[in-house]
Amino acid sequence: xxxxxxxxxxxxxxxxxxxxxxxxxxxxxxxxxxxxxxxxxxxxxxxxxxxxxxxxxxxxxxxxxxxxxxxxxxxxxxxxxxxxxxxxxxxxxxxxxxxxxxxxxxxxxxxxxxxxxxxxxxxxxxxxxxxxxxxxxxxxxxxxxxxxxxxxxxxxxxxxxxxxxxxxxxxxxxxxxxxxxxxxxxxxxxxxxxxxxxxxxxxxxxxxxxxxxxxxxxxxxxxxxxxxxxxxxxxxxxxxxxxxxx
Amino acid sequence: xxxxxxxxxxxxxxxxxxxxxxxxxxxxxxxxxxxxxxxxxxxxxxxxxxxxxxxxxxxxxxxxxxxxxxxxxxxxxxxxxxxxxxxxxxxxxxxxxxxxxxxxxxxxxxxxxxxxxxxxxxxxxxxxxxxxxxxx
Numbered sequence: 001x002x003x004x005x006x007x008x009x010x011x012x013x014x015x016x017x018x019x020x021x022x023x024x025x026x027x028x029x030x031x032x033x034x035x036x037x038x039x040x041x042x043x044x045x046x047x048x049x050x051x052x053x054x055x056x057x058x059x060x061x062x063x064x065x066x067x068x069x070x071x072x073x074x075x076x077x078x079x080x081x082x083x084x085x086x087x088x089x090x091x092x093x094x095x096x097x098x099x100x101x102x103x104x105x106x107x108x109x110x111x112x113x114x115x116x117x118x119x120x121x122x123x124x125x126x127x128x129x130x131x132x133x134x135x136x137x138x139x140x141x142x143x144x145x146x147x148x149x150x151x152x153x154x155x156x157x158x159x160x161x162x163x164x165x166x167x168x169x170x171x172x173x174x175x176x177x178x179x180x181x182x183x184x185x186x187x188x189x190x191x192x193x194x195x196x197x198x199x200x201x202x203x204x205x206x207x208x209x210x211x212x213x214x215x216x217x218x219x220x221x222x223x224x225x226x227x228x229x230x231x232x233x234x235x236x237x238x239x240x241x242x243x244x245x246x
Numbered sequence: 247x248x249x250x251x252x253x254x255x256x257x258x259x260x261x262x263x264x265x266x267x268x269x270x271x272x273x274x275x276x277x278x279x280x281x282x283x284x285x286x287x288x289x290x291x292x293x294x295x296x297x298x299x300x301x302x303x304x305x306x307x308x309x310x311x312x313x314x315x316x317x318x319x320x321x322x323x324x325x326x327x328x329x330x331x332x333x334x335x336x337x338x339x340x341x342x343x344x345x346x347x348x349x350x351x352x353x354x355x356x357x358x359x360x361x362x363x364x365x366x367x368x369x370x371x372x373x374x375x376x377x378x379x380x381x382x
Contacts, residue, residue, distance in 0.1 A: 039303070
């Protein structure tokens with residue numbers, strides 16, 4: 001960076017920008033760099049136009065006018081988070097929106113419980129989804145194998161029935177035309193396989209949404225934990241009276 | 247009759263200003279291309295009081311996302327490059343529409359102020375008192 005600020009001022013600016021960047025975790029790296037560069041440019045312009053006081057007083061006045069890093073990003077953050085998962089069609093992003101809204105209020109025990117429940121529910125949904133996809137593919141595969149046998153060598157199926165002694169393989173209305181049953185079965189099973197594969201493929205959106213929510217929750221929990229541990233280190237200034245009045 | 251606390255008034259004023267800030271930024275860009283700092287200076291010169299300068303950036307970013315402004319990085323003769331903002335055609339149209347609406351609202355407020363009657367001594371209906379319970 002070609003800014004020719006005094007070293008002590010540069011240090012203060014870098015500290016400020018570092019705090020800003022830390023608040024922008026979760027924003028795409030390119031956007032983050034651009035915003036930090038823009039704020040650096042602002043600070044520089046503002047600094048060289050500030051005349052009153054020594055170096056330190058000038059830079060402090062500049063940063064005071066600029067405001068807290070939180071002001072610079074206030075309404076940017078939800079957008080940044082929303083941009084994490086690129087596609088916006090999946091209904092999971094609506095759920096993510098609800099979760100964001102929920103995190104907007106202080107997270108109490110109740111909300112935490114709801115959150116855990118939701119996450120577990122989502123996980124269950126995902127497992128069920130993939131399970132259904134896999135079983136469609138597997139069922140489709142076996143049906144297609146049986147159909148191919150029915151087309152090429154229906155005798156094998158009849159002999160299976162004879163061997164077991166009951167109608168394991170049934171042709172229903174196609175009793176006398178196993179080839180026809182085979183063709184219909186093959187088409188149906190290919191459709192079923194296709195559906196299963198489609199489910200597995202579209203599962204990546206589900207997975208992406210789920211990962212996104214996990215990241216979101218992780219961030220929020222960490223920030224709450226940070227906040228909490230900071231409070232513990234510097235207890236808030238309101239003294240609790242031992243009795244009613246002193 | 248209870249008087250409103252002065253910080254309550256401040257709060258309302260802050261909200262009002264926040265709502266108008268976006269239009270103020272659009273209007274400044276309507277007249278001239280700006281980079282962040284020059285925009286802030288322009289608005290301060292126009293009389294926008296105690297503006298936290300950082301607050302314009304989220305708004306600018308939103309306007310860019312809505313394709314109302316376009317941006318361009320330009321090298322500066324001294325110091326880091328500057329990010330310039332200018333209104334797109336739809337930004338200009340939006341600015342004009344909002345300005346019209348704003349003038350209409352000003353007339354509305356003016357007329358209401360002229361035709362105002364003295365306020366009743368106390369507001370009708372129930373009053374809800376929210377207080378903190380002290381420890382015993």
